[in-house]
Amino acid sequence: MKRTKLEWLFIFIFTPGIIAFYAIYKYPELILGLGVDTRIFGKNLSFWYAFIYTAVVCTIAAKVLIRNKNSYSFKANVVQPLSPYQKKKFTSIFMVQLVGFFLIPYVISPLFAGKSFWHDELAYASKGAHVYLYPGFKSWGMAIYLFVVIPLGVWFFGKRYCSWICSCGNLAETVGVTVWGKKWVKEGTPRGERANKNHWIQLTVMSFAILFGLVLLFDSMKVIAVTGIILKIQAIQDLCVDFMFGSVIGVAAYPFWGTRIWCRYGCPLAKFMELSGRYTKSKFQVAANEKCTGIGLCTQACPMGIDVASFAHVNKKPTMGSFGLHNTVCIGCGGCIDVCPTKALSFKSISKSLEL
Ligand code: SF4
Ligand code: SF4
Ligand code: SF4
Secondary structure (H helix, E strand, O other): OOOOOHHHHHHHHHHHHHHHHHEEEEEHHHHHHHOOOOOEEOOOOHHHHHHHHHHHHHHHHHHHHHHHHHOOOOOOOOOOOOOOOHHHHHHHHHHHHHHHHHHHHHHHHHHOOOHHHHHHHHHHHOOOOOOOOOOOOHHHHHHHHHHHHHHHHHHHHHOOOHHOOOHHHHHHHHHOOOOHHHHHHHOOOOOOOHHHHHOHHEEEEEEEEHHHHHHHHHHHHOOOOOOHHHHHHHHHHHHHHHHHHHHHHHHOOHHHHHHHHHHHHHOOHHHHHHHHHHHHOOOOOOEEEOOOOOOOOOHHHHHOOOOHHHHHHHEEEOOOOOOOEEOOOOOOOHHHHOOOOOOOOOEEEOOHHOOO
């Protein structure tokens, strides 16, 4: 991948900076020593982490909306306006990140702490890592959210949760439409048969999450008493899944492997959504029409490494194929649709009233 000096300088600051930031955030006592007050202006590190994260996501999302130009085009001088789909998506990203992942958990929630069961459930859900599945075995609210609301959403809308709502996805979507981000997605994203074969890693992470959830459930039901084991599993989860995979590989490696390594190979919720979509026969689909000329930009724009063009043409002859959750890991970001110069791709709508 060709990089300018400025980009290299950014990488030398960004990658170690992200690793150091997450390390201090996750293990403050180990890095800074016992008893060190890590609060800044009276706020703890998780507040500042959420603040910076939200500032980055919302600034880029707002810029995309104000600029109002096709954010997926590879051309330097873009003339097409932002599509209605992307307008809705980036508005959702802006609002959900600001309200759902910052204002509710860090500003509004502390004002009502301990005042009601459902309020505490909401605080837990909005602050906790909602993608790990095991919280669904610890809290009623999370169980309803993860095992009822999410599969229903997948049936109607596919994995758009990943490109419209999820906090991790919000960062990936916004960084992915910056000038460098587009290049990282295009040139860094693992593609091809070998890259797809490694999807078993995500199945392993999901199995670990469900096993952990069951241990937590049985422990809370007093079927087994394994507090020591739970602490050990939690420590493995924190170090291997959350820190090393989700943070170091998942975010610090954006410039090398694109923006969706964690989403594609790590996230347990993504695998759960993919399986829910497959077995419930999700209505979500992307379809190609007769306008495909075989340029292949759609494949290059896909952050999930899907060979979109293979569904659209064979030897530059349109095949009018389609794909969904039964055969891909598509997150419905719409990048392939917006980058296509001939408008050969679109989402299949399941009804006029739910057209997206
Ligand atoms: S794959 Fe997981 S982490 Fe990534 S956006 Fe989807 S739910 Fe979030
Ligand atoms: S769908 Fe569009 S971008 Fe993809 S190969 Fe066909 S013409 Fe090119
Ligand atoms: S196939 Fe298209 S809509 Fe699906 S993830 Fe890739 S770019 Fe996004």
